[in-house]
Amino acid sequence: MRNSIQREVERFLSPAFRTIQWKGDHLVLLDQRRLPKDEVYLELRTPEEVASAIRDLVVRGAPAIGVTAAMGMALAARSARTRGTKEFLESLDKHYHLLMRSRPTAVNLRWALERQRRRIEALAGSDPDEIQAALEEEALRIFEEDVLTNVAIGEHGAQVVPSDACILTHCNAGALATAGYGTALGVVRSAYRQGKVQMVFADETRPFLQGSRLTAWELQKDGIPVTVITDNMAGHFLQRGEITLIIVGADRIAQNGDVANKIGTYSLAVLAKENQVPFYVAAPLSTFDGTLESGDRIPIEERNGEEVLLWEDMRLAPAGVTARYPAFDITPNQLITGIITEKGVIRPPLKERIRKLLVEE
Amino acid sequence: MRNSIQREVERFLSPAFRTIQWKGDHLVLLDQRRLPKDEVYLELRTPEEVASAIRDLVVRGAPAIGVTAAMGMALAARSARTRGTKEFLESLDKHYHLLMRSRPTAVNLRWALERQRRRIEALAGSDPDEIQAALEEEALRIFEEDVLTNVAIGEHGAQVVPSDACILTHCNAGALATAGYGTALGVVRSAYRQGKVQMVFADETRPFLQGSRLTAWELQKDGIPVTVITDNMAGHFLQRGEITLIIVGADRIAQNGDVANKIGTYSLAVLAKENQVPFYVAAPLSTFDGTLESGDRIPIEERNGEEVLLWEDMRLAPAGVTARYPAFDITPNQLITGIITEKGVIRPPLKERIRKLLVEE
Numbered sequence: 001m002r003n004s005i006q007r008e009v010e011r012f013l014s015p016a017f018r019t020i021q022w023k024g025d026h027l028v029l030l031d032q033r034r035l036p037k038d039e040v041y042l043e044l045r046t047p048e049e050v051a052s053a054i055r056d057l058v059v060r061g062a063p064a065i066g067v068t069a070a071m072g073m074a075l076a077a078r079s080a081r082t083r084g085t086k087e088f089l090e091s092l093d094k095h096y097h098l099l100m101r102s103r104p105t106a107v108n109l110r111w112a113l114e115r116q117r118r119r120i121e122a123l124a125g126s127d128p129d130e131i132q133a134a135l136e137e138e139a140l141r142i143f144e145e146d147v148l149t150n151v152a153i154g155e156h157g158a159q160v161v162p163s164d165a166c167i168l169t170h171c172n173a174g175a176l177a178t179a180g181y182g183t184a185l186g187v188v189r190s191a192y193r194q195g196k197v198q199m200v201f202a203d204e205t206r207p208f209l210q211g212s213r214l215t216a217w218e219l220q221k222d223g224i225p226v227t228v229i230t231d232n233m234a235g236h237f238l239q240r241g242e243i244t245l246i247i248v249g250a251d252r253i254a255q256n257g258d259v260a261n262k263i264g265t266y267s268l269a270v271l272a273k274e275n276q277v278p279f280y281v282a283a284p285l286s287t288f289d290g291t292l293e294s295g296d297r298i299p300i301e302e303r304n305g306e307e308v309l310l311w312e313d314m315r316l317a318p319a320g321v322t323a324r325y326p327a328f329d330i331t332p333n334q335l336i337t338g339i340i341t342e343k344g345v346i347r348p349p350l351k352e353r354i355r356k357l358l359v360e361e
Numbered sequence: 362m363r364n365s366i367q368r369e370v371e372r373f374l375s376p377a378f379r380t381i382q383w384k385g386d387h388l389v390l391l392d393q394r395r396l397p398k399d400e401v402y403l404e405l406r407t408p409e410e411v412a413s414a415i416r417d418l419v420v421r422g423a424p425a426i427g428v429t430a431a432m433g434m435a436l437a438a439r440s441a442r443t444r445g446t447k448e449f450l451e452s453l454d455k456h457y458h459l460l461m462r463s464r465p466t467a468v469n470l471r472w473a474l475e476r477q478r479r480r481i482e483a484l485a486g487s488d489p490d491e492i493q494a495a496l497e498e499e500a501l502r503i504f505e506e507d508v509l510t511n512v513a514i515g516e517h518g519a520q521v522v523p524s525d526a527c528i529l530t531h532c533n534a535g536a537l538a539t540a541g542y543g544t545a546l547g548v549v550r551s552a553y554r555q556g557k558v559q560m561v562f563a564d565e566t567r568p569f570l571q572g573s574r575l576t577a578w579e580l581q582k583d584g585i586p587v588t589v590i591t592d593n594m595a596g597h598f599l600q601r602g603e604i605t606l607i608i609v610g611a612d613r614i615a616q617n618g619d620v621a622n623k624i625g626t627y628s629l630a631v632l633a634k635e636n637q638v639p640f641y642v643a644a645p646l647s648t649f650d651g652t653l654e655s656g657d658r659i660p661i662e663e664r665n666g667e668e669v670l671l672w673e674d675m676r677l678a679p680a681g682v683t684a685r686y687p688a689f690d691i692t693p694n695q696l697i698t699g700i701i702t703e704k705g706v707i708r709p710p711l712k713e714r715i716r717k718l719l720v721e722e
Contacts, residue, residue, distance in 0.1 A: 036676075036678060036679035037676070170593075203593070204567070204669070204677065204678075205593070206565070206567060206591035206592065206593060207591050209677055212669075212670065212677045212678040212682075212684075213677065213678065216678045216679055216682045217678070217679045220679050220681065220682055226682060226683075227683055227684060227685055228666075228669060228670060228678050228682055228683070228684040228685075229669070229684065229685050230567035230568050230592070230624070230625075230669055230686075231567065231591065231592045231593035231625075232531075232564070232566070232567060232592035232593075232624050232625025232628060233624050233625070233685065233686075233687060233690075234628065235625070235627045235628030235631060235690065236624060236627060236628075236687055236690040237685075239627060239690070239691070263591070263593050263594055263597060264591075264592075264593025264594070264596070266596045266597060266600060267593060267595065267596030267597075267628060267632055270596060270631060270632055270635045271628055271631055271632075273635075274631045274634075274635075305589075308565070308573075308589060308590070308591055309573065309589060311672055311675070312675065314672070314673065314675075315397075315398070316565065316570055316573045316574065317397060317565075317573040317574065317577045317578070317589050318397035318577055318578045318581055320581065321573075321577045321581055321587060321589055322587075322588055322589070323573075323588060323589040323590065324588055324589075324590050324594065324598075325591075325594075326594060326597055329594075329596065329597040329600070330600070
């Protein structure tokens with residue numbers, strides 16, 4: 001069973017690169033800060049290293065963060081398993097909180113860590129070795145489920161893509177943002193296989209350039225045609241009728257369908273409405289936050305403004321000037337044409353349909 | 362008279378820097394490609410050098426391009442004045458066309474060159490020395506008029522700025538984009554002097570970063586508070602109510618009030634409408650193109666996509682990936698709250714009011 005799932009998952013992973021690899025006693029991450037110039041893989045052996053890698057954007061993208069954090073818990077168990085049960089559980093609890101704090105907006109982080117916590121609770125009274133094995137198994141299961149979920153998102157999403165489509169996407173919601181295949185780029189991959197994709201327009205996505213550095217990189221690796229534009233050009237191409245539809249990922253979705261995603265997403269949704277172009281969000285059910293009624297309550301990470309003012313060691317503005325850096329924004333549900341999930345496309349009225357889906361879950 | 366105008370103009374020029382300086386036998390330009398890191402001034406002695414400087418963005422901004430081109434014609438006359446009258450006029454004609462082709466979108470370029478051509482035509486039969494003196498005088502007059510026009514724009518515009526305003530601007534429509542003082546930033550300067558400006562938000566304006574490199578630089582020099590944001594953040598701050606109004610410049614305005622300006626301007630106008638925030642354009646009457654009925658007819662310069670993919674010598678996307686670079690976009694008149702000119706603020710219905718103003722001219 002496990003082997004057949006592994007083979008199935010393997011089919012959908014890029015032969016050219018791996019975002020996240022589990023190696024039993026350590027985790028290997030493709031260092032996304034250094035793409036596209038260098039393809040460097042980092043080995044992480046402790047939960048502290050995993051938390052730093054999430055915070056410092058070695059790995060990013062809500063589903064990938066979730067998978068990585070789950071593996072971080074497996075490493076926490078491995079490093080503490082020789083201690084007594086009480087100390088072992090305390091250590092797991094400490095690392096659970098450490099990983100939970102690594103980034104605030106992506107809800108998949110919490111979702112994955114809670115799965116691990118439930119495994120620990122279900123094994124109350126078991127010895128550390130058993131718990132460690134369970135956390136490792138659960139981390140691998142989250143990894144595999146994520147790939148298969150993305151493939152399902154891709155297949156459902158491809159149905160909303162018309163032929164000869166020019167698809168605009170923002171940031172990177174691809175294989176690099178997930179265990180593999182991608183959410184928004186999963187839809188692109190499935191639609192491309194069906195011969196429907198003429199061109200992918202990738203917003204460069206300042207300040208971290210996930211679009212030009214990551215989306216362009218992974219689409220190029222898969223031979224899918226891609227054109228990079230700066231974020232401020234999207235409106236122009238929408239106005240000129242050069243974009244057929246927009247598909248983005250999500251970091252957290254509230255009960256009413258408000259979506260937190262990479263800064264700039266809200267602007268695209270408004271521009272899509274103005275130009276009557278469909279605006280889709282592609283995300284697994286693990287991105288829905290059943291505890292929040294609306295997007296107002298989603299915490300928006302404000303990162304250091306220096307990240308806007310510096311590119312590597314080059315200063316883009318005069319010394320002494322300040323900058324702001326909200327890393328995400330909220331797209332209100334009424335701007336969204338549909339949310340593409342592994343269970344199908346949720347269409348308005350989003351609030352009622354999301355509630356139904358989350359209850360069924 | 363000339364001296365009193367010069368003194369008046371001098372009052373409004375920054376004591377800290379000069380964008381364009383006329384030195385009799387040459388022209389000095391602040392090299393805007395190298396700001397904010399280096400403040401380098403280039404001496405230009407031939408119209409060919411002037412045309413290259415405009416094309417290569419040493420100088421940019423519609424009014425500044427117009428002033429520079431007019432000075433280019435004065436240099437053309439200086440370098441050809443020792444030839445016979447026929448050869449002299451042929452040389453002027455050749456350089457007129459060379460300068461006209463240097464950039465396509467800013468109409469002030471054509472406007473300034475046509476002023477010089479009319480001077481030449483009015484002096485038909487005069488000798489080269491007389492024509493050369495007239496072209497130099499006209500260039501200086503265009504320079505001085507531009508500064509005083511900007512000050513008038515600033516004073517009219519300050520009236521639409523409420524107290525404690527947070528003003529969002531795009532690109533650089535400042536002293537660096539004009540002979541001095543600025544159009545959109547002229548309004549900011551006048552409103553700041555009146556104590557009304559709490560903060561200027563400057564879109565960084567990819568790919569050339571006129572916002573973070575130039576607007577932040579010149580506002581910092583004048584002690585006006587500025588916060589840099591990436592272009593994709595403007596929508597978020599508008600949604601959150603942190604922006605009181607938007608003021609941008611223009612490269613060309615059609616008869617119906619459609620505005621060509623730096624790529625990204627259209628998106629801001631749509632986002633302003635969505636969030637019910639006033640959207641103003643500040644531009645001299647020389648930016649109006651009386652020959653074009655609407656914005657559809659304004660030529661949009663498409664620059665080399667490599668300028669999107671490279672920052673100095675750093676490649677931002679994988680080798681082999683392509684990019685698009687439309688340098689301007691068109692904001693339709695119905696998204697514009699008002700156009701601030703040296704004659705006052707034109708409010709909708711823009712088409713009728715612009716026609717009236719251009720006829721009065």
